[in-house]
Amino acid sequence: xxxxxxxxxxxxxxxxxxxxxxxxxxxxxxxxxxxxxxxxxxxxxxxxxxxxxxxxxxxxxxxxxxxxxxxxxxxxxxxxxxxxxxxxxxxxxxxxxxxxxxxxxxxxxxxxxxxxxxxxxxxxxxxxxxxxxxxxxxxxxxxxxxxxxxxxxxxxxxxxxxxxxxxxxxxxxxxxxxxxxxxxxxxxxxxxxxxxxxxxxxxxxxxxxxxxxxxxxxxxxxxxxxxxxxxxx
Amino acid sequence: xxxxxxxxxxxxxxxxxxxxxxxxxxxxxxxxxxxxxxxxxxxxxxxxxxxxxxxxxxxxxxxxxxxxxxxxxxxxxxxxxxxxxxxxxxxxxxxxxxxxxxxxxxxxxxxxxxxxxxxxxxxxxxxxxxxxxxxxxxxxxxxxxxxxxxxxxxxxxxxxxxxxxxxxxxxxxxxxxxxxxxxxxxxxxxxxxxxxxxxxxxxxxxxxxxxxxxxxxxxxxxxxxxxxxxxxxxxxxxxxxxxxxxxxxxxxxxxxxxxxxxxxxxxxxxxxxxxxxxxxxxxxxxxxxx
Numbered sequence: 001x002x003x004x005x006x007x008x009x010x011x012x013x014x015x016x017x018x019x020x021x022x023x024x025x026x027x028x029x030x031x032x033x034x035x036x037x038x039x040x041x042x043x044x045x046x047x048x049x050x051x052x053x054x055x056x057x058x059x060x061x062x063x064x065x066x067x068x069x070x071x072x073x074x075x076x077x078x079x080x081x082x083x084x085x086x087x088x089x090x091x092x093x094x095x096x097x098x099x100x101x102x103x104x105x106x107x108x109x110x111x112x113x114x115x116x117x118x119x120x121x122x123x124x125x126x127x128x129x130x131x132x133x134x135x136x137x138x139x140x141x142x143x144x145x146x147x148x149x150x151x152x153x154x155x156x157x158x159x160x161x162x163x164x165x166x167x168x169x170x171x172x173x174x175x176x177x178x179x180x181x182x183x184x185x186x187x188x189x190x191x192x193x194x195x196x197x198x199x200x201x202x203x204x205x206x207x208x209x210x211x212x213x214x215x216x217x218x219x220x221x222x223x224x225x226x227x228x229x230x231x232x233x
Numbered sequence: 234x235x236x237x238x239x240x241x242x243x244x245x246x247x248x249x250x251x252x253x254x255x256x257x258x259x260x261x262x263x264x265x266x267x268x269x270x271x272x273x274x275x276x277x278x279x280x281x282x283x284x285x286x287x288x289x290x291x292x293x294x295x296x297x298x299x300x301x302x303x304x305x306x307x308x309x310x311x312x313x314x315x316x317x318x319x320x321x322x323x324x325x326x327x328x329x330x331x332x333x334x335x336x337x338x339x340x341x342x343x344x345x346x347x348x349x350x351x352x353x354x355x356x357x358x359x360x361x362x363x364x365x366x367x368x369x370x371x372x373x374x375x376x377x378x379x380x381x382x383x384x385x386x387x388x389x390x391x392x393x394x395x396x397x398x399x400x401x402x403x404x405x406x407x408x409x410x411x412x413x414x415x416x417x418x419x420x421x422x423x424x425x426x427x428x429x430x431x432x433x434x435x436x437x438x439x440x441x442x443x444x445x446x447x448x449x450x451x452x453x454x455x456x457x458x459x460x461x462x463x464x465x466x467x468x469x470x471x472x473x474x475x476x477x478x479x480x481x482x483x484x485x486x487x488x489x490x491x492x493x494x495x496x497x498x499x500x501x502x503x504x505x506x507x508x509x510x511x512x513x514x515x516x517x518x519x520x521x522x523x
Contacts, residue, residue: 073413104417
C-alpha cells in the first residue's frame with residue numbers, strides 16, 4: 001500500500017484553479033520527484049499536502065487515512081513535514097532555536113540536534129547565531145534540518161536548489177540521499193531536472209496544474225521530458 | 234529633594250504603566266493584534282475584585298489570586314471563539330471588534346456596578362510608606378507594584394527567550410504561515426498569548442484600583458497610557474516597555490509637580506516628542522528582514 005495516495009486533487013486560489021485532478025502515489029521509503037516549469041502547480045501541490053491549503057478530505061490519503069485539508073499541525077503529528085520554498089528561516093531565532101521549532105510537536109524518531117549537527121557541521125559551528133545570518137546554502141541546510149527535527153515519515157521538499165551554486169546543491173542532495181537511506185519517504189519538487197533524475201525512483205512532470213507525464217527516470221528520454229515540460233508534442 | 238521625590242514617584246508609577254503595557258505589547262508582537270479593549274479588561278478585573286471582596290469579604294490581594302486565572306481563561310476563550318477569526322484580514326477587523334468589546338464591557342460594568350467610583354481597600358498597605366532618609370519616602374504599595382512589574386517582565390523574558398512556548402511565540406511573530414507548517418497550532422498559541430495578556434492586565438487593574446479610584450469608564454485612559462509606554466519603549470522590546478512606562482510616569486509626576494493639571498499633558502507631550510524623534514521607539518529591536 002502507498003504511504004501517500006493523492007486522488008484527483010483539484011485546488012483553487014479564490015476563483016483561480018491551480019490544480020486539475022492530480023493523482024499521485026508514493027510508496028513507503030520511496031523518493032519521488034515532481035518537476036515542471038514555473039507556475040505548473042508544483043508548490044501549490046506541496047502546500048495542499050502540508051495542510052496550507054483547503055482541499056477535500058478524501059483527495060489526500062496518508063497511511064490509509066484520508067487527511068486532505070487537515071490543519072498543518074495535525075499533519076505534522078502524522079509525519080507529513082514540509083521544507084518550504086525560499087527556506088523561510090525565522091529571523092529572530094538562532095540557528096539552534098530554528099531547529100528546535102522543528103521539534104515542536106515532539107514526534108519521536110531518529111532525528112535529534114546531534115544528528116542534524118553531524119550531518120551539517122556548519123550548523124553546529126554557528127548554532128548561536130541568528131538563522132538568517134547564514135549563507136543561502138547554509139540556510140537551506142537549516143531548513144532541511146528543521147524539517148527533519150519533526151521526525152517525518154514523509155518529507156516534502158520544495159525547490160531546494162533555487163538560487164544556489166551547483167556545488168552547494170550537490171551537497172544538499174547528498175544530505176537528502178542520507179535522509180532517504182534512513183528510511184524516510186521523500187517527495188521533492190524541483191526545476192533542476194537532471195538533478196532529480198539521478199535521485200528519484202519515479203518522476204511526475206506537471207504542466208498547467210495537471211500531471212503531464214509520469215514514469216521511472218530510466219524511461220524518460222529527453223524528447224518525452226521536453227514534450228511534457230513545455231507541451232510541444 | 235522635592236525633585237528627587239518626584240523622580241522616584243514617577244519611576245514607581247512607571248512600574249504600574251509597564252504592567253498595563255506588557256500584555257498589549259505581547260499580543261501585538263505575537264499576532265499583530267491591537268486590542269482596544271485592553272484598558273477595559275483591566276477595569277473589568279478591578280470590578281471582579283470588588284465583587285469578590287463584597288461577596289466573600291476577602292482582601293483584594295487575595296481576590297487577585299482568583300481574578301487573574303479567571304481573566305486568563307477569559308482571554309483564552311475570547312481569542313479562540315472570536316479574535317482568531319479576525320486574523321489574517323488586515324488590522325481593521327480586529328480594531329473594530331475590540332473597539333466594540335470596549336463599549337460592551339463599559340456598559341456591562343455600568344449596568345452591573347452603577348456609575349459610582351470604586352476603590353479596593355487592602356487594609357493599610359496602600360498608605361504605608363518606607364522612609365528612605367532625608368525626608369524621602371516611598372509608598373510600600375507603589376514599591377510592591379514596581380517589583381511585581383520587574384518580576385513579571387523578567388519571567389516573561391525567560392518564557393519567551395528560553396522555553397519551547399517562547400520560541401513558538403517568536404516563530405509565529407516572524408512568520409505565522411511557516412510556523413504552522415512546523416507544527417505550531419497558531420490558534421492555540423494566540424489564545425495562550427491572549428490569556429497571558431489578560432492575566433497580566435488583571436494584576437494591573439487591581440493595582441490601579443488599590444492605588445486610586447476607578448469607574449466603569451476608566452479603561453480608555455489606561456489603554457492610552459499603555460500605548461504610550463509601548464511606543465516610547467519600542468514595540469517588541471519587553472524591557473523597553475518598562476523604560477517607556479518609567480519615562481511616561483516620570484513625565485507625568487514632573488508635570489503634575491509643576492502644576493496639578495499638567496501631569497497627563499506632560500506625559501502626552503513626551504510621548505509625542507519620542508514619536509517625532511524616534512518613531513520606532515527607544516529600544517525597538519532592529520530586525521533584519523530577509
